[in-house]
Amino acid sequence: MSRSEWRASAAVTALLLAPLAPAEAAWHVTVLHDFDQRDGAFPNGALVADAAGHLYGTTEQGGKFGYGAVYEVSPPALGSTHWSSHVLHSFGDPAQGGDGAFPTGSLAFDAKGNLYGTTGWGGAADDGTVFRLAPPAVGRTEWTETVLHGFSGGDGVGPEAGVVLDAAGNLYGTAANGGRANDGTVFKLAPPATGQTAWTATVLHAFGGTDGHEPVGGLALDSAGNLYGTTEDGGAYNYGIVFKLAPPAAGHTKWVERVLRSFSQTDAGGSRPMAGVTLDLAGNLYGTSYTGGLDGSGTVFKLEAPVPGKTKWVETVLRTFVYHGQSGTTGEGSFPAAGVVLDAAGNVYGTTVVGGTSNGATVFRLSPPQAGHTKWTESVLRSFPDATGQGSFPESGVILGLDGAVFGTTYAGGTYGAGSVFALTP
Secondary structure (H helix, E strand, O other): OOHHHHHHHHHHHHHHOOOOOOOOOOOEEEEEEEOOEOOEEEEEEEEEEOOOOOEEEEEEEEOOOOEOEEEEEEOOOOOOOOOEEEEEEEOOOOOOOOOOEOOOOOOEEOOOOOEEEEEOEOOOOOOOEEEEEEOOOOOOOOOEEEEEEEOOEOOEEOOOOOOEEOOOOOEEEEEOEOOOOOOOEEEEEEOOOOOOOOOEEEEEEEOOEOOEEOOOOOOEEOOOOOEEEEEOEOOOOOOOEEEEEEOOOOOOOOOEEEEEEEOOOOOOOOEOOOOOOEEOOOOOEEEEEOEOOOOOOOEEEEEEOOOOOOOOOEEEEEEEOOOOOOOOOOOOEEOOOOOOEEOOOOOEEEEEOEEOOOOOOEEEEEEOOOOOOOOOEEEEEEEOOOOOOOOEOOOOOEEEOOOOOEEEEEOEEOOOOEOEEEEEEO
16 A cells, blocks of 8 residues: 555545544644645654754655755744744755655754655656755855665665664665565665765665565664564565564675564554554564554554563554544544654653544554553543644654653644644643
């Protein structure tokens, strides 16, 4: 299922839902920015923040040329309450040619303040790009974009997620299609050698269907250099997988893939994971499935790392979402398309693209079981309306602020219908 297909499906489902009963007390929502096409439209990919609290993200469309943009939303200046926004880069400039189009993934920072990301289209072969945005030089205001790699089929097509960086500055990511069987790839980009300017692209793994198909989510990187991710389809039952990709053993060059979990159509643990997974400090993985569970409305799951001497990862379903149709009995959400984040207390935060009291989707929190219990507790922090200027369909997930705030974006809605950036405070 393509992104456009599931968006259409989610929108239709939301329209069919009857108004639901109020959820528990919601957090306060503040709209930090409304997109108006000129500065971007339809924000995609989770936000990233710098040490000063500035937020950065991508929009799939809009910008100066209509092919998407990278934007910054800055906290209020002293004595003000107004957040400001400006475009760092608009894709599709004819004067640049081949700089990418339609970014849908998150951004990543390096230690120098450079931003790295991907576009699903554009580049020399129109198969997508990996780009870098360098901050302005002293006395300047313009960020400088450099295309680090243009995909051309064999190394991948259409990267939909962002990239992750290791300590050496290497970039790792996924391409949804392409590779030897056109089932998608995991790639690495190594920085230029001394005196060189070209980055070196390597395909670490090309999927072949039974070991995964269409990796649309991003990667997680552990301290040992292992990569973890998901594919939306493929696997033993063709409903997606969670995988681990281990670096080559000493004396070898091949990365080794292992399927940690294969989902099925009737799986109580979920199916069709559209986002990547999140690592905790103990090496456990947390993720979401867009469908599956008790009635096919998605799940939040945890895969616990094997204990010493064992190899099997143990799954726990933290939440099974329920599609209530027109029963109107609850304000919970369903169909989570984004991944989750964890706070220091072990609470899990995420979003759904359907449901809530106004059918504009939800932001939720899952709290760990109390002593002597096994059930995680869901709180709906916000149900997004469609028609009050606060946005709808927060498909990109959320990030956590140091002050307990939750920041995110809505793909649609807002004052101009092109999405918004929001903050939730307790």
